Amino acid sequence: MRSDLIKEGPSRAPHRSLLRALGIDELEMKRPFVAVVNSKSDYIPGHMHLDKIAEQVKAGIRNAGGVPFEFNTIGVCDGIAMNHKGMKYSLCSRELIADSIEVMLTAHPLDAIVFIPNCDKIVPGMLLAACRLNLPCIFINGGPMLPGKSTETKNPIGLSEQFEYVGANAVGKMSLENLEQTAFTACPTCGSCSGMYTANSMNCLTESIGMSLPGSGTIPAVYSARLRLAKMAGERVMDLLKEDIKPSDIITEKAIQNAMRTDMAIGCSTNTILHLTAIAHAAGHDIDLSDLNEMGNTTPQICKLNPASSVFITDLNDVGGMQAVIKELASGGLINTDCLTVNGTVADRISKAPDADGVVIRKLDDPFSKDGGIAVLKGNLAEEGAVVKKGAVAPEMMQHKGPAKCYNSEEEAIAAITGGKVVAGDVVVIRYEGPKGGPGMREMLSPTSAIIGMGLGSKVALLTDGRFSGATRGASIGHVSPEAAVGGTIALVEDGDEIEIDIPARVLRVNVSDEVLAERKKNWTAPKQNLTGYLKRYAQHVTSGSRGAVFEDD
Template sequence: MITKERRYRSWEVVEGIDRGGPRAHLKNIGLLPEEMKKPFIGIVNTYSEMHPGHFHLNELVKYVKDGIYAAGGIPFEFGTIAICDGFSQANKGMCYVLPSREVIADSIEVMVEAQRFDGLVLVGGCDKIVPALLMAAARLDLPAIVVTGGPMLPGRYGGREWATYELKEAAGRLKCGLLTQEELEEMEDCLSPVAGSCAMMGTANTMSIVAEVLGMTLPGCATAHAVEGKKRRLAKASGYRIVELVNAGFKPSSILTREAFFNAIRVAMAVGGSTNCLLHIPAIAYELGIEITLDDFEKISSSTPYLAKIKPSGPYTLKDLEDAGGVPALMKELGPLLDGSQQTVSGLTIGQIAAAAKNKNPEVIRCISRAYSPQGSLAILKGNLAPRGSVVKQTAVMPSMLRHQGPARVFNSEEEANAAILGGYINPGDVIVIRYEGPKGGPGMREMLTATSYLVGMGLEDVALVTDGRFSGATRGPVVGHVSPEAACGGLIGLVEDGDQILIDIPGRKLELLVPEEEINRRRANWRPPRPKVNKGYLWRYIHLVSSADEGAILKI
């Protein structure tokens, strides 16, 4: 029988005369009796050999294990799913991408609670995976640390640096005869050069930055690139640190405070973060009983200077941001706008990390006095078309389109809209409306990246788009998403007809359908809820449990 101090959860598995079976199993896989006295650390490895965002994680996990062993812990690796959004664009697969967030968080909870781990290192990258890891850590409230997989290096083509989202825009140029098929294929060979998440301020890198500012990673982790030695060192250091956190009795809830979430939102707004953080940050906070609303985003964004123009909103890459000093340097420039007293898994406060940082390129990370804009990346629009809110990445909109009024062109799916755009049926000044793509109606709130990329690639930059679906972090232009309530739940977007005038006023924070109230009432009386697009499987359950986009599209019973 093993005897030890009962300070680790894992004693429930290995201690006592009636625990001979588990001890035998552990000996079978190579553990020595004395190792069963040490803390058991679960390593969540979201490795997948199908896409570069997770292709390299097995290597990182080896370094995590080395750190755990060195600190006196015993690592146990297990996996979960990891979807690449890029494979799912403009097809049924995208219906599963946002819902996968809940599957990942649930699967981690089930494994950790069943196997009684003492602590966790959560290793992953890409859009829904990082939020899911943070949700699981918050829900379990066990000692935990996140290791984000890191961005890929930018691709090079034609003498400049590119990111993969530009391939979709290139498809639009090909359609217009501005690019040859051979040139497109050459770009394909160049724009995803190494392992890592896409080299842009998309959702993956936005949420990695959020994880770092929340204090759930070691300093510098978010922008340490996947192929760099720095990332391997951070992985090993994270493995070492988790054992210290277990022995100290650390809980994520001690650092994941409301103020920490506000810090994370502010940094995301300063760096041109993805609209998808409006879904993920409230979902993480929900696990802790903290409510984060769209009004919180609006208040913080409107008072946050825009300091770093990273692709797709500007010319700089994630490598430029890393070389300039990464998240610590950005926090240093934000200075008193952040709550520097917030703690992190490193043992340092946000203020201490920022104070020790150096901005190595003041053009990539500007100071407040030289900000690109006095406001952050996202703006929350409300009005009769979105009484509970909608979102636009205002920093990626041309000044001439910040206020736009035009006739609606209505489509009930992304596929219909894509066909119309490629077919040349969209006119300058139109407002494309894509509906029945929300959390319930999609189902799964698909991204409209293909549609928005076609618009940019075909030069239709004076065309706006409004949807109850969502966008990739790569999206740019006068496009408004997350319209709430969605069409499938009776939202006004479901009553828009071709030719209706729609007003998008980003400075005024308005999204309005300019139709008389009597006419709206007439249409509403004739509206009937659509039949769900699926009638079995996970998405059927998802439709019945998922909340509105303005609440984070979380699952509620």
């Protein structure tokens, strides 16, 4: 066992004395040591209850003859970090999480791992660490929050609506009193926010790629079924250890294809494109935006969840969750059913799943759209690509031409939008917010929500070299690459330039001649950044959004 490095032989007597100081007895010393990697914290709603999940995981490990050792990682709540400097640190935290887990489990070699993430960058950060360490492991996340309720309509709502209400308040469509009342009802429980935002997207894709048990992506945080699943995960990791099944056996090229298919089928957050690209890279199966685009073109969207509709992740759970989705995709030959998972093959798992209900999960012959929920756009404005959550775009904005209104930061754009300077027909361009330019590729839910809340969602497009929250809807195009900070075309756009968006044709361009753009490039210089600390190091090493914003390989 790997843990023998710290407990076997005469030379490890000092190590054993330290382990005994922890209370490890002689029977436990002979058993496998299992890491429980927990992102629990006191101020992230998706993480506040993860101590209860960890208790069940550790009980399961002990039931199956192992000895659990728990430690915690950092985690950023994107909702709390939104629209201020803190958001620069969100995507950055993904690499820190992976690095810290690598440090802990190399310095203290254990035999297997149970990962307990929830929320946006924590799930992919832990998946990156799993690929690096390649030890038998399993994921059990904290589960989604229940949807909230509008104080006016009594309809179910999520965090995305609460952000949109800020825009409605800014133009007098909602009173300050009602805005504050919904702040008490939009997020009613612990768990990852209730729509198909980035956290739930990544939890669902972790299940579809095979690294978590069926139900892990959708069982609500407050259900006791989540606690039972956590105990099962603790027990199952011991079987994975005995069977010597590692992430490299599960996260194969075919499994990544399955994840890309399900990503497109359920209309996930555009952030999943960054994370799947990074995870595939860590697993040794590099993909690029053209691969994702091909999957999007050939995979129908069969689920449309909030923020694209009033259907929530809990509704998906009620009709069979991800396994029912995968089963429907498999019926059309779109899934590699021979892929290994943490509990049997994909075929084994979907054999026990219900059929698609036809409403929340539509049949392949009656999809919401014939292609996937995410589209990759290219053109002279995005030579390496850009992404849009196509399934959440109003039909009238699928094709759009309009004058550019350019802003060099999210703050500038917010001030212009809420100040009435953005009007119907405009294309808002927010630049110098990319991986290097931000740095950190901030999510920008506030400007997109302000546009929606002000009633301009079907009249105004927004594009950026930064990112959008999974809660974003509308013609919001992110990850424009190359980014402005490295001289991408987005840096050369000027106010009034005509921007052409054609989502069905997968085109994003600025209708300015190559000669004019070349002349502008001669006069362009990158803005000076006064960076310190981790952001400075991050900006030096991070790659393009089109490559998953991974660090440069040595």
